[in-house]
Amino acid sequence: MKKILILFVLIILSIKYASSQDLYIVSNGDVHFTSDAPLELIEAESNKLNGILKVSDRSFVFRVPMKTFEGFNSALQQTHFNENYLESAKYPHTIFEGKIIEEIDFNTPGTHNVRGKGSFTCHGVKQQRIIRCRVSVGQNKITVKTDFSVLLEDHNIKIPSVVSQKIAEEITVDVNLELVPK
Amino acid sequence: MKKILFTFVLLFGFHFTGFNQDLLSMLDSIQSTDKETFYTDGTFKSVRLINGYTSETAAKNELIFSISHRFGDVNQGIYDFFGLDQSTIRFGFEYGLNDRIDLGIGRSNYEKLYDGFIKVKLTRQSTGKKSFPVTITWLEGMSYKSIDYVNNDVDYPTTARFYYIHELFISRKFTDKLSLQLSPVIIHRNMVETREDQNTVGAIGVGGRYRITNRFTAVGEYYYLLPGNTADNYNNSLALGVEIETGGHVFQIHVTNSTGMTEKAFIPETNGEWLKGDIGIGFNIIRLFSLNK
Numbered sequence: 001m002k003k004i005l006i007l008f009v010l011i012i013l014s015i016k017y018a019s020s021q022d023l024y025i026v027s028n029g030d031v032h033f034t035s036d037a038p039l040e041l042i043e044a045e046s047n048k049l050n051g052i053l054k055v056s057d058r059s060f061v062f063r064v065p066m067k068t069f070e071g072f073n074s075a076l077q078q079t080h081f082n083e084n085y086l087e088s089a090k091y092p093h094t095i096f097e098g099k100i101i102e103e104i105d106f107n108t109p110g111t112h113n114v115r116g117k118g119s120f121t122c123h124g125v126k127q128q129r130i131i132r133c134r135v136s137v138g139q140n141k142i143t144v145k146t147d148f149s150v151l152l153e154d155h156n157i158k159i160p161s162v163v164s165q166k167i168a169e170e171i172t173v174d175v176n177l178e179l180v181p182k
Numbered sequence: 183m184k185k186i187l188f189t190f191v192l193l194f195g196f197h198f199t200g201f202n203q204d205l206l207s208m209l210d211s212i213q214s215t216d217k218e219t220f221y222t223d224g225t226f227k228s229v230r231l232i233n234g235y236t237s238e239t240a241a242k243n244e245l246i247f248s249i250s251h252r253f254g255d256v257n258q259g260i261y262d263f264f265g266l267d268q269s270t271i272r273f274g275f276e277y278g279l280n281d282r283i284d285l286g287i288g289r290s291n292y293e294k295l296y297d298g299f300i301k302v303k304l305t306r307q308s309t310g311k312k313s314f315p316v317t318i319t320w321l322e323g324m325s326y327k328s329i330d331y332v333n334n335d336v337d338y339p340t341t342a343r344f345y346y347i348h349e350l351f352i353s354r355k356f357t358d359k360l361s362l363q364l365s366p367v368i369i370h371r372n373m374v375e376t377r378e379d380q381n382t383v384g385a386i387g388v389g390g391r392y393r394i395t396n397r398f399t400a401v402g403e404y405y406y407l408l409p410g411n412t413a414d415n416y417n418n419s420l421a422l423g424v425e426i427e428t429g430g431h432v433f434q435i436h437v438t439n440s441t442g443m444t445e446k447a448f449i450p451e452t453n454g455e456w457l458k459g460d461i462g463i464g465f466n467i468i469r470l471f472s473l474n475k
Contacts, residue, residue: 050209075242083224162429
């Protein structure tokens with residue numbers, strides 16, 4: 001009887017061990033966006049995206065500080081991005097937080113096409129989104145690849161008519177993530 | 183015994199499965215924002231506040247073209263069309279060697295002045311890992327007066343036409359809307375009009391901007407002459423205006439009691455008195471070109 005109990009304790013302890021593998025954090029997070037307007041193409045990227053994925057309930061949170069975006073066509077454009085459009089001082093991060101809809105086996109390597117459902121907050125405006133992405137489970141590593149678009153109108157980002165030909169209403173976003181166990 | 187162990191196991195298990203912390207706050211604790219340094223940008227809309235400069239420099243490979251215009255004094259009345267009949271202009275270029283050093287040149291019809299300068303950002307206001315409260319920019323400038331002397335018979339040396347400017351711009355963006363700047367300056371003039379005039383004049387400038395909307399800003403600038411002969415005979419320069427920004431342009435319109443648009447001219451040589459109406463309307467148009475591609 002005692003032996004069985006000890007075995008039981010060991011099982012629980014092993015679950016405890018497994019649960020320490022429950023959390024994955026972003027070790028490498030790249031975001032790139034493109035605004036393809038009739039008169040101007042604007043691109044910028046940040047490699048400062050961070051986030052956590054909780055394997056047991058497939059919940060996640062990812063966020064990127066807006067001030068870390070670089071690229072653009074001029075330094076002034078970057079200043080305008082932060083000052084006039086995204087108001088980065090007021091709304092420092094863009095956050096996507098939610099759950100993966102599909103069940104995935106995070107213990108065996110493989111690639112899955114899944115959907116992440118949750119709230120996407122940008123410029124202080126929260127939108128419910130379902131974002132398709134490709135999740136590759138590897139040895140002690142998970143990579144996520146996705147692209148989606150963001151409508152400026154959805155997030156209350158106003159473009160003055162003088163520059164309407166230079167800024168796209170729909171911004172395409174590419175994300176590449178690498179997650180490792182915490 | 184069995185029961186005790188069983189509860190122990192249950193508690194143990196519960197502890198690990200029931201522990202459900204909010205992921206976002208967990209993210210905050212793992213990856214605090216203190217690991218990044220954020221340099222404050224957009225302290226001012228452009229390299230020019232009104233008559234004087236700001237702590238901003240042209241970014242790498244950026245060319246800034248500015249045309250400044252000052253009309254005559256409004257108290258001249260209808261005969262001079264409230265000053266609009268007269269105008270003083272300066273046009274200049276500023277080019278960023280890198281994000282912290284820029285070079286500038288300019289020409290003004292005020293005394294047919296040529297001016298050139300170098301601006302270096304010594305420190306940058308930042309938050310996060312490396313936090314620093316102010317941006318300090320250092321300016322070293324020179325002006326050359328090319329206008330003919332009234333009395334052509336006297337043979338003055340060429341050096342008499344040179345002026346030197348040493349200035350620091352200490353600025354801080356307090357909030358998204360409010361930025362203030364302090365700018366101590368020393369101007370050296372090789373030749374002055376009278377024996378009593380100071381060759382070296384010191385002044386302290388204060389200026390700032392307040393963003394009314396994203397693209398519309400109120401600006402002000404005041405240069406206080408340090409006590410001395412110049413301060414007794416000339417007036418402190420005061421300028422008030424608004425800035426409108428559209429993409430790569432900044433359009434500034436203002437009123438000021440100064441005629442000149444370079445440090446040598448508007449700091450120690452301002453004659454106008456605000457209270458007597460010796461103020462003129464002026465504007466600056468600043469256009470930015472990116473030479474990266």
